[in-house]
Each structure stands twice: as structure tokens, then as C-alpha cells.
Amino acid sequence: MKIHDTVRLVLTTPLSDREIADAVGVSKTTVGRYRRLADAKHLRWSDLAHLTPSKLTQRFNRDPNGNKTRRAPDFAEFQQRLDEGATLQVLWEDYRREDPHGTLSYSQLAARMRRYRKTLPTGMRMSHEPGFKAYVDFAGFKRIPLPTYLDATTGKPVTVQLFVAVLPASSLIFARCVPSQKVPDFIQAHIDMLVYFGGAPLTIVCDNLKSAVIKAGRQAVLQADYKEFARHYRIAINPARPFRPRDKATVETSVRIVQDHIVARLHQRTHHSIEELNASLAELLDELNRRPMTEYRKSRWERFEASERQALQPLPTEPFVYAKWVAIPRVPKDYHVRVDHHHYSVPHALTGQRLTARLTADRVEIFKETEQVTSHARSFERGGHTTDPAHLSDDHRAWSERTPEHMVAWAKKAGPHVAQFVRNLIGKSHPLAALPACDEVKALAEKHGTLALNQAAGETLHLNTVSLGTLRRILSKQSQANAPAKTTRPRHRYAQGSKAFARQVKEAAC
Incomplete structure (x- = not known):
């Protein structure tokens, strides 16, 4: 607006060039140039008052390109083609080929495209349905270092990972320190989150870390244990798009809030175990969730109790138990499969077939496709074997x-x-x-x-x-x-006949 005020003062007031320059904040030389142009062209303020600052600039200033006009491309079309996979270099070469002297250089085109992207409506205000989504993420350490505790043995600080989740409808935040971002710790953090919320949302939006997503993209491939966890709690997992942090902007904001209000305070305390660290974290988290929010004049807990608690799915009676899945390519002839350096028996009829083993802390469950065929108490004896007599064949059972x-x-x-x-x-x-x-x-x-x-x-x-x-x-x-008595009979029919003949001869002689 400086050019607008300068021209107005030049044409409507008797102020000198120095006075106008001091009042507007431009140089005296610029004010004098505007005055000379206005006198030469006999301009009046009534003819210029309706013009925008950009139009006034065209009237009183030279084109930086020396009045050379260069044809600008259709930036909207260029942006669409870039979204489809084209490169700016290829687009510029096609655009330059038609008119090499009347088009923008590559650097000019790139600068214009950057300015054009800033004008696009890339942000959208979302309305969140209660109980529908939960956003989860791990906190980074760019702004504030991650929490630590002192190892009881070595006395050295141990850095832990900070898991953060939020229900966007009520803005209720959950946070928990875990030893790592590996699958067991990642899933245990989810289980603790659902217990804290007292229910399960319909959908969880997560990042594309390997503990959750094996292959990112439109057809994302979830990690097997994470998928089993979601099936247990009847939750749909919806990974965010790669390199699109705005897909989970709510949890990104929550991470920043946790870092500012909780992690900064944790660094002021000394902890000697991760349990002590989580106890302090739970205390500060409860204080954060019960603090009134400026925008709503209600705390996160109040908004959660009023609108979201009843919308969550009830939790199953049994919590999810993390298990490790092991593929068994082929059941050997002795029908004992090797799982974690120990051999477990399966029904002998499964010899030669492909199975899958599920290992928990105390059990080994073996499946054929989705059907469980046997279950054993887990043994940590390397090279040993566990045999169920019911799995043996008849010959082997007799020998055993x-x-x-x-x-x-x-x-x-x-x-x-x-x-x-x-x-x-x-x-x-x-x-x-x-x-x-x-x-x-x-x-x-x-x-x-x-x-x-x-x-x-x-x-x-x-x-x-x-x-x-x-x-x-x-x-x-x-x-x-105990055998019954037998009547004596001649052993042969000829012997029986000879005795009858002798009796007849004796009777005849008499």
C-alpha cells in the first residue's frame, strides 16, 4: 500500500518530497520520480483512486524485464501433470519448444510454480465423529530430547521412546514411554492406550513405521501381529499416506503439546527405571487432560466424558496377548516341528504338510491355515522335545x-x-x-x-x-x-469198524 499512499499524498497535498518520504517510509528519490511522472502525464488522484496497488505499480514503475512480455504457462495444468507423475524439467522443455525466446527460463518457471503452490487450498478443517478414530505416533527429538532414566547398574542415562495417541473428537491425549519402537513394545502401547480410553475406536490412523506397515502405499501391507491385534479389538487400521503428515495433523499437534507440557518437566526429574518414568508421565498427563482448554473452556476429560466415552466399542473380556508367528515349511517324518530351538509334536497325519506356529510367553500353538491343531506349554530347553502321546501312531505309541x-x-x-x-x-x-x-x-x-x-x-x-x-x-x-470233559471215541473210523466185526464173529461162534 506504500505506492497508493505516496501517489495520494503527491497529488492531493502540498507536502514536500522529503515530508512524504518520511511519512510513508520510501525514499525521497522515489517520491520525486512519482511527482514528475504525474506532472508529465497530467494525472489526477480522482482518476487513480480506484486502481489497485499492482495497477498503480504498472503506471509508475518500469517492468523489471525491460517491458519484455514472456508467455506464462497454465500453472493449474502444470500442477495437475506434476501430480500425475511428470517432472518439471520435462514440462518446461515442452513449454519452451513452442517459443524459445518468448517463454520463461527454467529457474523463473520453478519460482512461479512455488508461488502458485502457496496459493492452493492445501488445508482442510476436519469434523471428527466421536469414537470413530484414534491417531497414534511416536514423538521425535528435534525440538525437545526424548525422556531418559538412569540405569541402576551402570548409572548411564537410557533413552526411551514416547508413544502418543489422541481421540480427535474430544482431544483426549494418551502418552506412554516404551523401551523401543519394535513390534512388542508398539502393540503393548496400543493395549495400554485402549485401557486408558476404556474402549476401542473403530479406526486407528498410524504412521508408516515398520512395526505397523510392511509395505506402504495405497494397498498397504500391515505387519502380521499388528493385524492380529486389530482383529482382536475389532479395529480397522488406516495408515497415513507416506510423506503426508497432515493426514495425522491432530496427533502431530498432540505430540508437540506433550513435549512442551510433559517431557520438558520430566527432564527436570530423576528416574531410575522406566516404571518410575511412566508414573511421573501419568501424573503430568492427568493434569494436562484435566486442564481447561482456551478454545472450548472445558477440559479434555470433560469433553471425553460428555461425547466420546459412550461412542467407543467395549473392550473384549481377555486382553490381546502378543505372539510371535513362525512358519513351518514342512512337518518332518517324526512329526515333531522345530520352534525356537525346541521340538513339539503334532498329529502324525500332518507329516509333510505346511503349518504355522504362534508363540506366546508360556504357550506354543500350532495352526494349519486358520485351524489350531495342537497346543503345548512352551519349553526353553534347546534341542529338547515335547511329545503328546495322542499324536503318536499306533506302532509308535506301543513302542513308546x-x-x-x-x-x-x-x-x-x-x-x-x-x-x-x-x-x-x-x-x-x-x-x-x-x-x-x-x-x-x-x-x-x-x-x-x-x-x-x-x-x-x-x-x-x-x-x-x-x-x-x-x-x-x-x-x-x-x-x-476249567476245560469241559470230553467223551472217548475211536480216533479212526476203520478202527471203529474192526471192533464191530470182531463182536459179530464172537457172537456167531457162540
């Missing part, structure tokens, strides 16, 4: 049960005398050396029955012996005594 312990357990079921007989057999020599004799005892039970075997074993023990021969003889006598 051929141990002194299994033999004694079977004998107890067969009868007390059989149990004592088998224990005496095993105690007579090395336990493994007695297995063949125990196998023969089981064979006798299959042949004569457990009742007869138990009775015979009692008689054998009464004779103070553990001889298998004695046991067999007693069983044989029992079977003969």
Missing part, C-alpha cells in the same frame, strides 16, 4: 509305552498280584533288561485274561518265585481244570 514305568502302570490295572509280580521282575535285574519278560506277561494276559493271570501270579508269589515258567505252568493247569 514299552518302558518300566508303563509296564508297572499296566500291571496295576491288571491286578495287585500282577503288579507285584512285574515289580519283582523289574527289581530282579536292570529295569530295561526286564522288558522282554514283561512283554511275555502282557502276552499271557491277552491269552488267558487278566483275572486268570492275577490268580496265577498270586500262586507264583506264594511259592516265593518270579519264574515265568512257574507262571505258565500254573496258567496251563488252570486252563486244563
Whole structure:
């Protein structure tokens, strides 16, 4: 507006050039030049008052290009082509080819494009529905360093990561210090966030860190554990576009608020563990959320309780448990799969098939596609094996049960005398050396029955012996005594006929 005020004062007042220059803030030379141009062209203020400053500039100042007009391109079309993937160099070459002398240079075109982009409406005011979204992000350390605590062993400061989340409808903020940005810590921070909110939103908008997104883009690929977490709480994950921080501007603002009002104060305190650090953080966070906001004259907690708490989804009865997923390319012939340096059995019918194992802190769950086929208590014995007898084939189960312990357990079921007989057999020599004799005892039970075997074993023990021969003889006598009596008949039909013929001859002689 300086040119507007200068020309007005020159044409409507008797002030000198120096007085006008001092009043407006321009040089005396400029005021004198404007006065000479106005006198030469016989200009009056009534003819110039309606002109804009840019029009007045054209009247009283020379074109910096020496009055050379250069054809400007359609900047809107250029911007559209740039958004579609074209480069400014290619666009400039096409534009320059038509008129090499009457077009802008590359540097001029680039400067004009930068000025044009500043005029575009790139910001949009969003209206957030209660309970619909939550924005999450990790705080950076460009403005304020990340929180630290002193290691109890070394006494050196340990830097932690600061996880920040916000419900945009009420502006309620959550913050938590975690050891790292790795998947277990990232998911645990989400679980703590949902507990703090007392419910789950429908959508979470996150950044494109590797703990959340394996492949960014329009068809983003989520990290498997993060996807499992979202499925457990019935949440849709919506990653922000790469290099588009305005997609999550709300949480970016919340990060700055947390850094200014909380992290700056944490640096003034001394903490000796991450638990102490989070205790101080929770105290300062509660103070922040209960402080009245200038714009709304209500605190974040008040706005949350009034409009958003009831809109959140209820949390499941069981919290999500982080688990590590391990692919099993092929079940070996012994149907024991190797997971974290330990071998776990699966049903023998799955030999040769592809499975997936899910490892929690205390369990190992094995799946075929989406169906769980078995579950074991997790073992940290390297090279060891855990076997479920139900997974064994019939032959392998019989062989696995051929141990002194299994033999004694079977004998107890067969009868007390059989149990004592088998224990005496095993105690007579090395336990493994007695297995063949125990196998023969089981064979006798299959042949004569457990009742007869138990009775015979009692008689054998009464004779103070553990001889298998004695046991067999007693069983044989029992079977003969219990067998029905048989009528004696000639063993051959010819012998039977000869006796009848002799009887007839004797009768005839008489």
C-alpha cells in the first residue's frame, strides 16, 4: 500500500518530497520520480483512486524485464501433470519448444510454480465423529530430547521412546514411554492406550513405521501381529499416506503439546527405571487432560466424558496377548516341528504338510491355515522335545509305552498280584533288561485274561518265585481244570469198524 499512499499524498497535498518520504517510509528519490511522472502525464488522484496497488505499480514503475512480455504457462495444468507423475524439467522443455525466446527460463518457471503452490487450498478443517478414530505416533527429538532414566547398574542415562495417541473428537491425549519402537513394545502401547480410553475406536490412523506397515502405499501391507491385534479389538487400521503428515495433523499437534507440557518437566526429574518414568508421565498427563482448554473452556476429560466415552466399542473380556508367528515349511517324518530351538509334536497325519506356529510367553500353538491343531506349554530347553502321546501312531505309541514305568502302570490295572509280580521282575535285574519278560506277561494276559493271570501270579508269589515258567505252568493247569470233559471215541473210523466185526464173529461162534 506504500505506492497508493505516496501517489495520494503527491497529488492531493502540498507536502514536500522529503515530508512524504518520511511519512510513508520510501525514499525521497522515489517520491520525486512519482511527482514528475504525474506532472508529465497530467494525472489526477480522482482518476487513480480506484486502481489497485499492482495497477498503480504498472503506471509508475518500469517492468523489471525491460517491458519484455514472456508467455506464462497454465500453472493449474502444470500442477495437475506434476501430480500425475511428470517432472518439471520435462514440462518446461515442452513449454519452451513452442517459443524459445518468448517463454520463461527454467529457474523463473520453478519460482512461479512455488508461488502458485502457496496459493492452493492445501488445508482442510476436519469434523471428527466421536469414537470413530484414534491417531497414534511416536514423538521425535528435534525440538525437545526424548525422556531418559538412569540405569541402576551402570548409572548411564537410557533413552526411551514416547508413544502418543489422541481421540480427535474430544482431544483426549494418551502418552506412554516404551523401551523401543519394535513390534512388542508398539502393540503393548496400543493395549495400554485402549485401557486408558476404556474402549476401542473403530479406526486407528498410524504412521508408516515398520512395526505397523510392511509395505506402504495405497494397498498397504500391515505387519502380521499388528493385524492380529486389530482383529482382536475389532479395529480397522488406516495408515497415513507416506510423506503426508497432515493426514495425522491432530496427533502431530498432540505430540508437540506433550513435549512442551510433559517431557520438558520430566527432564527436570530423576528416574531410575522406566516404571518410575511412566508414573511421573501419568501424573503430568492427568493434569494436562484435566486442564481447561482456551478454545472450548472445558477440559479434555470433560469433553471425553460428555461425547466420546459412550461412542467407543467395549473392550473384549481377555486382553490381546502378543505372539510371535513362525512358519513351518514342512512337518518332518517324526512329526515333531522345530520352534525356537525346541521340538513339539503334532498329529502324525500332518507329516509333510505346511503349518504355522504362534508363540506366546508360556504357550506354543500350532495352526494349519486358520485351524489350531495342537497346543503345548512352551519349553526353553534347546534341542529338547515335547511329545503328546495322542499324536503318536499306533506302532509308535506301543513302542513308546514299552518302558518300566508303563509296564508297572499296566500291571496295576491288571491286578495287585500282577503288579507285584512285574515289580519283582523289574527289581530282579536292570529295569530295561526286564522288558522282554514283561512283554511275555502282557502276552499271557491277552491269552488267558487278566483275572486268570492275577490268580496265577498270586500262586507264583506264594511259592516265593518270579519264574515265568512257574507262571505258565500254573496258567496251563488252570486252563486244563476249567476245560469241559470230553467223551472217548475211536480216533479212526476203520478202527471203529474192526471192533464191530470182531463182536459179530464172537457172537456167531457162540
